[in-house]
Amino acid sequence: MNTTAGGLETVTEEEIAGQWRERARRSGLRRVMRSSQPDSLNTGVTERTRAVVAAQLGLVADRLGRRPRHVLEIGCGIGRLTPAIAAQAGRVHAIDMTPAMLDQARATCRHLPAVEFECVRADRMRPPRERFDAAVCVWVLMHVLDESRLADTCRVIAESTRYLTLVEYEHARVPVSKWSRLRSLEDYVRLLPGAEVVDERMIDYGGDRSFAALIAFGERAGR
Numbered sequence: 001m002n003t004t005a006g007g008l009e010t011v012t013e014e015e016i017a018g019q020w021r022e023r024a025r026r027s028g029l030r031r032v033m034r035s036s037q038p039d040s041l042n043t044g045v046t047e048r049t050r051a052v053v054a055a056q057l058g059l060v061a062d063r064l065g066r067r068p069r070h071v072l073e074i075g076c077g078i079g080r081l082t083p084a085i086a087a088q089a090g091r092v093h094a095i096d097m098t099p100a101m102l103d104q105a106r107a108t109c110r111h112l113p114a115v116e117f118e119c120v121r122a123d124r125m126r127p128p129r130e131r132f133d134a135a136v137c138v139w140v141l142m143h144v145l146d147e148s149r150l151a152d153t154c155r156v157i158a159e160s161t162r163y164l165t166l167v168e169y170e171h172a173r174v175p176v177s178k179w180s181r182l183r184s185l186e187d188y189v190r191l192l193p194g195a196e197v198v199d200e201r202m203i204d205y206g207g208d209r210s211f212a213a214l215i216a217f218g219e220r221a222g223r
Protein backbone atom coordinates (compact mmCIF):
# COMPACT_ATOMS: atom_id res chain seq x y z
CA MET A 1 0.00 0.00 0.00
CA ASN A 2 1.33 3.49 -0.89
CA THR A 3 0.17 6.96 0.02
CA THR A 4 0.28 9.87 -2.44
CA ALA A 5 1.58 13.35 -1.55
CA GLY A 6 -2.06 14.38 -1.05
CA GLY A 7 -2.53 11.64 1.56
CA LEU A 8 -4.69 9.45 -0.71
CA GLU A 9 -4.35 5.72 -0.21
CA THR A 10 -3.27 3.97 -3.38
CA VAL A 11 -2.72 0.30 -4.08
CA THR A 12 0.02 -1.39 -6.02
CA GLU A 13 -0.47 -3.53 -9.15
CA GLU A 14 0.46 -6.63 -7.15
CA GLU A 15 -2.19 -5.82 -4.52
CA ILE A 16 -4.80 -5.44 -7.27
CA ALA A 17 -3.78 -8.76 -8.83
CA GLY A 18 -4.02 -10.38 -5.37
CA GLN A 19 -7.48 -8.95 -4.86
CA TRP A 20 -8.66 -10.58 -8.14
CA ARG A 21 -7.13 -13.90 -7.09
CA GLU A 22 -9.14 -13.59 -3.84
CA ARG A 23 -12.32 -12.64 -5.69
CA ALA A 24 -11.96 -15.70 -7.93
CA ARG A 25 -12.61 -17.80 -4.81
CA ARG A 26 -16.14 -16.42 -4.43
CA SER A 27 -19.05 -18.29 -5.98
CA GLY A 28 -20.98 -17.67 -9.21
CA LEU A 29 -21.33 -14.16 -10.59
CA ARG A 30 -20.03 -12.67 -7.33
CA ARG A 31 -16.53 -13.37 -8.61
CA VAL A 32 -16.89 -10.59 -11.19
CA MET A 33 -19.83 -8.59 -9.80
CA ARG A 34 -20.58 -6.95 -6.47
CA SER A 35 -21.08 -9.46 -3.67
CA SER A 36 -23.28 -6.86 -1.92
CA GLN A 37 -25.95 -7.19 -4.64
CA PRO A 38 -28.61 -9.92 -4.72
CA ASP A 39 -28.01 -12.80 -7.16
CA SER A 40 -31.24 -11.95 -9.02
CA LEU A 41 -29.95 -8.44 -9.80
CA ASN A 42 -26.56 -9.80 -10.90
CA THR A 43 -28.34 -12.25 -13.22
CA GLY A 44 -30.60 -9.54 -14.67
CA VAL A 45 -27.71 -7.12 -15.26
CA THR A 46 -25.74 -9.92 -16.88
CA GLU A 47 -28.61 -10.61 -19.29
CA ARG A 48 -28.82 -6.92 -20.16
CA THR A 49 -25.04 -6.70 -20.67
CA ARG A 50 -25.01 -9.78 -22.94
CA ALA A 51 -27.82 -8.21 -25.00
CA VAL A 52 -25.98 -4.87 -25.30
CA VAL A 53 -22.72 -6.56 -26.31
CA ALA A 54 -24.55 -8.73 -28.88
CA ALA A 55 -26.37 -5.68 -30.30
CA GLN A 56 -23.16 -3.69 -30.65
CA LEU A 57 -21.36 -6.62 -32.33
CA GLY A 58 -24.40 -6.76 -34.66
CA LEU A 59 -23.75 -3.09 -35.51
CA VAL A 60 -20.12 -3.96 -36.23
CA ALA A 61 -21.35 -6.68 -38.61
CA ASP A 62 -23.62 -4.13 -40.34
CA ARG A 63 -20.74 -1.70 -40.76
CA LEU A 64 -18.28 -4.34 -41.97
CA GLY A 65 -20.86 -6.02 -44.19
CA ARG A 66 -20.01 -9.37 -42.59
CA ARG A 67 -19.76 -11.01 -39.17
CA PRO A 68 -16.66 -9.99 -37.21
CA ARG A 69 -14.09 -12.72 -37.95
CA HIS A 70 -11.85 -12.33 -34.94
CA VAL A 71 -12.89 -10.67 -31.68
CA LEU A 72 -10.69 -9.86 -28.68
CA GLU A 73 -12.25 -10.00 -25.21
CA ILE A 74 -10.16 -7.99 -22.76
CA GLY A 75 -10.57 -9.16 -19.13
CA CYS A 76 -12.98 -12.03 -19.76
CA GLY A 77 -13.20 -13.03 -16.08
CA ILE A 78 -15.20 -16.23 -15.64
CA GLY A 79 -16.57 -16.08 -19.20
CA ARG A 80 -19.80 -14.38 -18.17
CA LEU A 81 -20.07 -12.72 -21.60
CA THR A 82 -17.79 -14.92 -23.72
CA PRO A 83 -20.48 -17.26 -25.18
CA ALA A 84 -22.59 -14.23 -26.15
CA ILE A 85 -19.55 -12.77 -27.94
CA ALA A 86 -18.73 -16.12 -29.60
CA ALA A 87 -22.29 -16.29 -30.97
CA GLN A 88 -21.57 -13.11 -32.98
CA ALA A 89 -18.04 -13.87 -34.11
CA GLY A 90 -15.92 -16.29 -36.12
CA ARG A 91 -13.25 -16.66 -33.42
CA VAL A 92 -12.70 -15.16 -29.98
CA HIS A 93 -9.38 -14.52 -28.26
CA ALA A 94 -10.15 -13.93 -24.58
CA ILE A 95 -7.55 -12.64 -22.14
CA ASP A 96 -7.47 -12.14 -18.39
CA MET A 97 -4.69 -11.78 -15.83
CA THR A 98 -6.22 -14.05 -13.15
CA PRO A 99 -5.57 -17.79 -13.71
CA ALA A 100 -8.51 -18.98 -11.58
CA MET A 101 -10.93 -16.74 -13.48
CA LEU A 102 -9.62 -18.21 -16.73
CA ASP A 103 -10.07 -21.77 -15.40
CA GLN A 104 -13.75 -21.00 -14.88
CA ALA A 105 -14.04 -19.30 -18.30
CA ARG A 106 -12.48 -22.34 -20.01
CA ALA A 107 -15.02 -24.59 -18.27
CA THR A 108 -17.90 -22.30 -19.29
CA CYS A 109 -16.73 -22.32 -22.93
CA ARG A 110 -15.60 -25.94 -23.24
CA HIS A 111 -18.27 -26.50 -25.93
CA LEU A 112 -16.98 -23.53 -27.97
CA PRO A 113 -13.90 -24.58 -29.99
CA ALA A 114 -13.61 -21.14 -31.63
CA VAL A 115 -12.74 -19.51 -28.28
CA GLU A 116 -9.13 -19.45 -27.06
CA PHE A 117 -7.87 -18.07 -23.78
CA GLU A 118 -4.64 -16.42 -22.75
CA CYS A 119 -3.38 -15.38 -19.33
CA VAL A 120 -2.01 -11.89 -19.90
CA ARG A 121 -2.38 -8.43 -18.40
CA ALA A 122 -4.36 -5.98 -20.56
CA ASP A 123 -1.85 -3.31 -19.66
CA ARG A 124 1.03 -5.44 -21.00
CA MET A 125 -0.67 -6.36 -24.31
CA ARG A 126 1.21 -5.83 -27.55
CA PRO A 127 -0.59 -4.98 -30.79
CA PRO A 128 -1.29 -8.11 -32.88
CA ARG A 129 0.15 -8.55 -36.38
CA GLU A 130 -3.41 -8.35 -37.78
CA ARG A 131 -6.03 -6.09 -36.22
CA PHE A 132 -9.07 -7.68 -34.59
CA ASP A 133 -12.40 -6.74 -36.16
CA ALA A 134 -13.76 -5.93 -32.70
CA ALA A 135 -12.79 -5.95 -29.03
CA VAL A 136 -15.04 -6.15 -25.97
CA CYS A 137 -13.89 -4.77 -22.62
CA VAL A 138 -16.38 -4.76 -19.75
CA TRP A 139 -15.50 -3.38 -16.29
CA VAL A 140 -11.74 -3.86 -16.69
CA LEU A 141 -10.02 -0.55 -17.52
CA MET A 142 -11.48 0.99 -14.35
CA HIS A 143 -9.06 -1.33 -12.52
CA VAL A 144 -6.02 0.10 -14.29
CA LEU A 145 -5.29 2.81 -11.73
CA ASP A 146 -2.05 4.26 -13.06
CA GLU A 147 -2.97 7.00 -15.54
CA SER A 148 0.15 6.70 -17.67
CA ARG A 149 -0.21 2.91 -17.90
CA LEU A 150 -3.88 3.41 -18.82
CA ALA A 151 -2.89 5.81 -21.61
CA ASP A 152 -0.39 3.26 -22.98
CA THR A 153 -3.02 0.50 -22.75
CA CYS A 154 -5.58 2.61 -24.62
CA ARG A 155 -3.05 3.33 -27.38
CA VAL A 156 -2.40 -0.39 -27.81
CA ILE A 157 -6.15 -1.17 -27.83
CA ALA A 158 -6.75 1.46 -30.55
CA GLU A 159 -3.99 -0.12 -32.63
CA SER A 160 -5.30 -3.64 -32.06
CA THR A 161 -8.92 -3.43 -33.21
CA ARG A 162 -11.30 -1.71 -35.65
CA TYR A 163 -14.16 -1.47 -33.14
CA LEU A 164 -14.37 -1.55 -29.34
CA THR A 165 -17.35 -2.16 -27.08
CA LEU A 166 -16.33 -0.48 -23.84
CA VAL A 167 -18.43 -0.75 -20.68
CA GLU A 168 -17.31 1.13 -17.57
CA TYR A 169 -19.04 2.78 -14.62
CA GLU A 170 -19.61 6.48 -15.05
CA HIS A 171 -21.77 7.03 -12.00
CA ALA A 172 -21.80 5.22 -8.66
CA ARG A 173 -23.95 6.12 -5.67
CA VAL A 174 -21.23 5.19 -3.23
CA PRO A 175 -17.63 6.28 -3.78
CA VAL A 176 -15.77 3.64 -5.78
CA SER A 177 -13.26 1.60 -3.80
CA LYS A 178 -9.52 2.06 -3.81
CA TRP A 179 -9.43 -0.79 -6.37
CA SER A 180 -11.20 1.23 -9.10
CA ARG A 181 -11.29 4.63 -10.82
CA LEU A 182 -14.52 6.23 -11.97
CA ARG A 183 -13.92 7.79 -15.40
CA SER A 184 -16.32 9.16 -18.01
CA LEU A 185 -16.65 7.98 -21.61
CA GLU A 186 -15.06 11.29 -22.64
CA ASP A 187 -12.02 10.48 -20.47
CA TYR A 188 -11.55 7.20 -22.35
CA VAL A 189 -12.22 8.73 -25.77
CA ARG A 190 -9.45 11.27 -25.10
CA LEU A 191 -7.04 8.39 -24.41
CA LEU A 192 -8.04 6.25 -27.44
CA PRO A 193 -6.40 7.68 -30.58
CA GLY A 194 -8.80 7.98 -33.54
CA ALA A 195 -11.85 7.04 -31.42
CA GLU A 196 -15.34 7.88 -32.68
CA VAL A 197 -18.36 6.86 -30.60
CA VAL A 198 -20.91 5.29 -32.96
CA ASP A 199 -23.38 3.86 -30.43
CA GLU A 200 -23.98 4.58 -26.76
CA ARG A 201 -26.26 2.82 -24.31
CA MET A 202 -26.62 2.64 -20.58
CA ILE A 203 -26.51 -0.27 -18.16
CA ASP A 204 -28.15 0.33 -14.80
CA TYR A 205 -26.81 -1.78 -11.94
CA GLY A 206 -28.99 -1.22 -8.89
CA GLY A 207 -28.97 2.56 -9.48
CA ASP A 208 -25.31 2.73 -10.54
CA ARG A 209 -24.78 3.58 -14.17
CA SER A 210 -22.31 2.23 -16.70
CA PHE A 211 -21.92 3.52 -20.23
CA ALA A 212 -21.75 0.93 -23.01
CA ALA A 213 -20.09 2.58 -25.99
CA LEU A 214 -19.31 1.19 -29.40
CA ILE A 215 -16.19 2.98 -30.56
CA ALA A 216 -14.86 2.94 -34.14
CA PHE A 217 -11.19 3.52 -34.92
CA GLY A 218 -9.88 4.87 -38.19
CA GLU A 219 -7.68 2.58 -40.29
CA ARG A 220 -4.49 4.13 -38.92
CA ALA A 221 -5.61 4.76 -35.31
CA GLY A 222 -2.69 4.78 -32.93
CA ARG A 223 -0.15 3.95 -35.65
Ligand SMILES: C[S@@+](CC[C@H](N)C(=O)[O-])C[C@H]1O[C@@H](n2cnc3c(N)ncnc32)[C@H](O)[C@@H]1O
Binding pocket: 020, 031, 032, 033, 074, 075, 076, 077, 078, 079, 080, 081, 095, 096, 097, 098, 101, 120, 121, 122, 123, 137, 138, 139, 140, 143, 144
Ligand atom coordinates in the same frame (compact mmCIF):
# COMPACT_ATOMS: atom_id res chain seq x y z
C1 LIG B 1 -15.17 -6.96 -12.92
S1 LIG B 1 -14.39 -8.35 -13.67
C2 LIG B 1 -15.19 -8.31 -15.26
C3 LIG B 1 -15.00 -9.59 -16.03
C4 LIG B 1 -15.78 -9.65 -17.36
N1 LIG B 1 -15.38 -8.59 -18.27
C5 LIG B 1 -17.26 -9.55 -17.10
O1 LIG B 1 -17.86 -8.50 -17.40
O2 LIG B 1 -17.81 -10.51 -16.56
C6 LIG B 1 -12.77 -7.77 -14.04
C7 LIG B 1 -11.86 -8.84 -14.64
O3 LIG B 1 -10.74 -8.17 -15.20
C8 LIG B 1 -9.56 -8.85 -14.84
N2 LIG B 1 -8.54 -7.80 -14.82
C9 LIG B 1 -8.45 -6.73 -14.00
N3 LIG B 1 -7.40 -5.97 -14.33
C10 LIG B 1 -6.82 -6.59 -15.41
C11 LIG B 1 -5.69 -6.30 -16.22
N4 LIG B 1 -4.93 -5.23 -15.99
N5 LIG B 1 -5.40 -7.16 -17.22
C12 LIG B 1 -6.16 -8.26 -17.47
N6 LIG B 1 -7.21 -8.59 -16.72
C13 LIG B 1 -7.55 -7.76 -15.71
C14 LIG B 1 -9.83 -9.50 -13.51
O4 LIG B 1 -9.01 -10.65 -13.33
C15 LIG B 1 -11.31 -9.86 -13.65
O5 LIG B 1 -11.46 -11.15 -14.16
